[in-house]
Amino acid sequence: xxxxxxxxxxxxxxxxxxSWDTIDKLKEADTKALIKPLETEIQSNLTxxxxxxxxxxxxxxxxxxxxxxxxxxxxxxxxxxxxGSSSVSVSVSSGVAEQELNLSVEQLASQDSFQSKKFxxxxxxxxxxxxxxxxxxxxxxxxxxxxxxxxxxxLAEKINESTDKKVQAKILNVGGDEPFRLIIQSAETGEANKxxxxxxxxxxxxxxxxxSTLEALGFYFxxxxxxxxxxxxxxxxxxxxxxxxxxxxxxxxQQKAGSQISKAQDxxxxxxxxxxxxxxxxxxxxxxxxxxxxxxxxxxxxxxxSSIKQSTEGILEDIKAMxxxxxxxxxxxxxxxxxxxxxxxxxxxxxxREITSISSELNKIVNGVSKDGKSLASFGITVTKDGLLTIExxxxxNDMITTKFDxxxxxxxxxxxxxxxxxxxxxKVDWGDEIKGKLTINGVEIDINIPKDYTAGGTGGTxxxxxxxxxxxxxxxxxxxxxDISASFxxxxxxxxxxxxxxxIEIKGDSAFLEKLGLKEQKLEGKTExxxxxxxGLNDTLNGLIGTNGTLTKYEESLTSSHKxxxxxxxxxxKELDTKYTTMAxxxxxYDTIIAKLESQMNTVNSMIEAAAxxxx
Numbered sequence: 153x154x155x156x157x158x159x160x161x162x163x164x165x166x167x168x169x170x171s172w173d174t175i176d177k178l179k180e181a182d183t184k185a186l187i188k189p190l191e192t193e194i195q196s197n198l199t200x201x202x203x204x205x206x207x208x209x210x211x212x213x214x215x216x217x218x219x220x221x222x223x224x225x226x227x228x229x230x231x232x233x234x235x236g237s238s239s240v241s242v243s244v245s246s247g248v249a250e251q252e253l254n255l256s257v258e259q260l261a262s263q264d265s266f267q268s269k270k271f272x273x274x275x276x277x278x279x280x281x282x283x284x285x286x287x288x289x290x291x292x293x294x295x296x297x298x299x300x301x302x303x304x305x306x307l308a309e310k311i312n313e314s315t316d317k318k319v320q321a322k323i324l325n326v327g328g329d330e331p332f333r334l335i336i337q338s339a340e341t342g343e344a345n346k347x348x349x350x351x352x353x354x355x356x357x358x359x360x361x362x363x364s365t366l367e368a369l370g371f372y373f374x375x376x377x378x379x380x381x382x383x384x385x386x387x388x389x390x391x392x393x394x395x396x397x398x399x400x401x402x403x404x405x406q407q408k409a410g411s412q413i414s415k416a417q418d419x420x421x422x423x424x425x426x427x428x429x430x431x432x433x434x435x436x437x438x439x440x441x442x443x444x445x446x447x448x449x450x451x452x453x454x455x456x457x458s459s460i461k462q463s464t465e466g467i468l469e470d471i472k473a474m475x476x477x478x479x480x481x482x483x484x485x486x487x488x489x490x491x492x493x494x495x496x497x498x499x500x501x502x503x504x505r506e507i508t509s510i511s512s513e514l515n516k517i518v519n520g521v522s523k524d525g526k527s528l529a530s531f532g533i534t535v536t537k538d539g540l541l542t543i544e545x546x547x548x549x550n551d552m553i554t555t556k557f558d559x560x561x562x563x564x565x566x567x568x569x570x571x572x573x574x575x576x577x578x579x580k581v582d583w584g585d586e587i588k589g590k591l592t593i594n595g596v597e598i599d600i601n602i603p604k605d606y607t608a609g610g611t612g613g614t615x616x617x618x619x620x621x622x623x624x625x626x627x628x629x630x631x632x633x634x635x636d637i638s639a640s641f642x643x644x645x646x647x648x649x650x651x652x653x654x655x656x657i658e659i660k661g662d663s664a665f666l667e668k669l670g671l672k673e674q675k676l677e678g679k680t681e682x683x684x685x686x687x688x689g690l691n692d693t694l695n696g697l698i699g700t701n702g703t704l705t706k707y708e709e710s711l712t713s714s715h716k717x718x719x720x721x722x723x724x725x726x727k728e729l730d731t732k733y734t735t736m737a738x739x740x741x742x743y744d745t746i747i748a749k750l751e752s753q754m755n756t757v758n759s760m761i762e763a764a765a766x767x768x769x
Contacts, residue, residue, distance in 0.1 A: 175740070179733045186729065190722040197715045203488055203500045204708055207507065208698055210481040215694040217474040221564045222687045226470065230441075231463035237454040238447065240421070244460050245441035254424050256455040257446050261341035261419035261433045264289075266395075268410040269370025270330035274305040274323050278368050284359040285366060286384055287311065288348040288392075289318050289338060293384040297358055304334055311336065319347060334369060338416055342431025346416040349373065354389035363391060370410030372396045419446050422455075464553050467560075471549065475533065475541045478518070482540055485510050506707040510697065515539055517690045526563050564687050570654035571679040577670025580645035583617045587624065589665030593649065594658050596634040600627050646670055654680035 220226055225246065232242040240255040282299040294315045298307060304323060311321035320339050325331045338345040349371070351361040363373055373393035384390050395412055419430045423438060430438075433446040442460070450456075488499045489508045501507035519535055521527045528534065531552050532545035543549060552560045581587070587602040608619040621641055628639040628649075636655040640648045647669055651657045658675040659666070666672055697704050 172737070175733055175737055178736075179729060182729055182732075186725050187722060190718055190725065194715065194718045194722065197711055197718060200500055201708070201711050201715065204507075204704065204711065207481070207484055207488065207510075208704055208708070210477065210484055211510075211694060211698050211704070214474070214477040214481050215691070215698065217470065217477045218687060218690055218694065220470045221467075221474060222691050224565070226467065227462070227561050227565050229463035229465070230460055231465065232442075232458050232460050234456055234458045236456040237450050238456055239450045239454065240456045240458070241445040241447060242456075242458040242460070243443045243445075248439070248441040248460055250462065251439075251460050253442075253458040253460070254422075254455055255444065255458065256422040256450050257419070257448065258422070258450070259417060259420040260446055260449060261431055262414045262417050263338045263341050264345060264347040264416035265335065265337035265413040266347070266371070266410060267324075267413055268334035268336075269408045270326070270328070271304050271332045271334075272330045274332055275303045276332075278302055278304055278307050279365070280368075282359045283361045283365050284352050284355060285361040286350040286352060286388070286390060287315060287319055287336075288350065288384075289315065289346065290344055292316075292318075293350075293386065294319070295352070295358060295384070295386060295388070299359075304332060308334055318345070333410075335413075337413075340431070341416070341419075341433065343416055343418045344431060349393045350384065350390045351393060352384075352388045352390050355386075357386075358388075363393060366393075370408055372401055372405060372409060421446060462557060464557065467553050468546075468550060471533070472543065475543060478514070479540045482511060482514075486539075504707075506703050509703075511539065513693055513697075514690070517687075517693060520689075522563060524562075526559070531560065531563070569681050570652070571681070572651045572654060573657050573676035573678045574651070575649040575657050575659060575671065575674065575676060576642075577646040577648065578672075579670040581621075581624075581641075581647060581669055583620050585668075587620070587668060589662055589668070591628070591665070591669065591671075592660040593628070593631070593634055593637060594656065596631050598627055598631045598634070600624065651676070651678050654678040 228246040230244040230246060230248045230250070232244045234240070234242055239257045242253065242255075277300060279298055279302060280300055284295055284297045287294050287296060296307075296310055296314055298310060302310070308321040308323055311319055318339050319336060321334060321336050324333050324335050326333055336347065338347055349366060351363050351365060351373075352358070353360060353362075363375060366373060372395070374396050376392040376394045382390055382392065398406060398409060398411065401409055419433050419435070421428050428435075428438065435444040435446070436442075438444065485507060488501045489504070489511075490499045491502045492498075515535070518528060518541065528541070532543060532548035534542055534544045536542055584604070586604045587600055589600060591598045591600055602620050602623050606620050606623060607616045608622065624647075625639045625641075628634070628637070636652045637657065638650045638652065640650070642648055649657055649659070656675065656677050659671055660673050661671075663673070696702055699705065
């Protein structure tokens with residue numbers, strides 16, 4: 153039978169000696185001795201984790217600001233300033249060489265563009281019979297099929313669909329009694345995008361047209377100067393057409409004639425005195441990283457001058473951000489590690505070496521002097537008596553940035569250097585036999601198959617050594633997913649593989665095939681090294697604090713592990729206490745019942761004794 157341990161029943165038999173109140177007091181004492189210390193430690197651990205997160209966040213912000221000043225990207229920024237006629241707009245990408253440009257626009261690139269005669273409605277039928285005519289652009293012909301029900305709007309759709317979007321047709325409302333015109337224009341500018349029209353005089357698969365068919369649109373054509381029968385790319389017999397000079401048209405024709413709005417032409421301009429021609433007014437392939445936009449034609453003697461120089465925009469703000477983030481970090485660290493001897497109050501991390509060392513490590517660097525005698529004070533940045541940074545002389549700092557940029561850069565920035573490796577063949581490749589096999593470079597398998605009699609273009613013969621060499625080099629350099637590896641032959645005909653950007657070179661393959669190429673299985677390791685810059689040491693220190701294996705990273709891991717261990721210990725002790733006092737209550741309940749029975753029996757005996765005594769009186 154289960155023992156009833158309800159609080160209302162415990163202690164009844166013992167006169168409240170074995171009571172719940174006694175158990176509660178005993179349990180409270182044990183909880184205070186065994187559980188409360190663990191709860192205090194857990195709360196302290198959580199406080200440290202919270203405060204550590206705040207410090208590491210501030211360190212990350214400071215590191216980001218430092219990286220902005222030490223990284224290459226800040227010093228590769230470029231800006232282009234222009235003066236003169238402003239006929240050309242210049243924009244530049246980072247890393248472009250500093251240079252001066254003189255630009256003079258002689259002709260803007262334009263589209264071929266035609267407008268039809270006027271129509272009263274978009275839904276007006278254009279042709280009276282079924283017709284087919286041709287449009288040519290970029291060396292390709294396109295056939296447009298229409299019938300007597302084709303409306304102006306439908307004709308525009310047919311032209312757009314049939315010309316691979318190289319020709320654009322749209323309806324334009326120009327106003328008036330007959331407000332609608334069909335506009336036909338090339339999608340892109342440039343002489344190569346000239347639009348041509350032609351009539352189809354003989355076609356087995358479609359309708360035909362005549363030189364006057366497109367007069368339905370107001371276009372009066374005449375045959376282009378040509379001899380003999382011409383065919384388009386579909387095999388249709390055709391007549392190429394040329395728009396008549398408007399002055400040669402009859403008065404009634406002139407009133408309803410369409411016209412050519414603009415002619416396709418290339419842009420022409422001078423770059424530092426050199427004649428340049430391009431199909432577009434936006435030129436991005438003349439100077440790597442420089443984009444030119446041609447805006448207008450220059451008058452005689454006019455030009456645009458552009459100067460591409462280092463951009464210092466944002467650097468002063470980066471300095472201010474670095475100073476602010478450093479000060480926020482130091483204030484937080486000082487607060488977290490302080491100790492007040494009068495009150496005995498201590499910061500969360502007072503005496504914790506991982507945190508107290510932050511100030512000393514960072515201050516040692518910001519107070520340091522570079523090998524050429526420069527310090528932060530050289531740039532108007534000083535350290536206060538409280539160990540904080542302040543921009544004491546912003547004019548001096550701004551002057552260093554704008555007029556002595558090289559000095560500023562050499563102090564703050566770092567440079568990435570590469571140690572590249574080269575794999576050299578140990579013998580000349582024998583081209584007297586086929587070169588066939590698989591070569592693996594950096595995990596990329598290259599299938600090489602150069603026949604003994606290989607000649608570029610497949611013209612036959614006994615084979616050409618130069619062509620074979622080029623075929624091998626092409627197979628290697630064009631291999632998909634193989635980057636930063638170049639291939640060449642030295643003067644003795646030996647194959648050379650060179651890495652760039654510090655990349656490794658790992659060569660694998662069948663030993664017999666590799667021997668044919670003068671190679672062997674090997675792995676050469678390139679290196680990448682960041683050097684220079686006074687602040688590189690600061691970056692390294694910050695990495696040592698919050699990097700993957702940083703001291704604060706490990707400290708954070710230890711706090712997390714400790715919190716888990718403390719929580720498990722608390723839960724275990726709590727469970728043990730609960731079990732202990734549940735067992736105690738059960739035993740006390742049993743004792744209480746026994747005492748109650750004994751008390752009852754004693755009362756009975758006493759009653760019997762008292763009754764017997766009374767009977768003898």
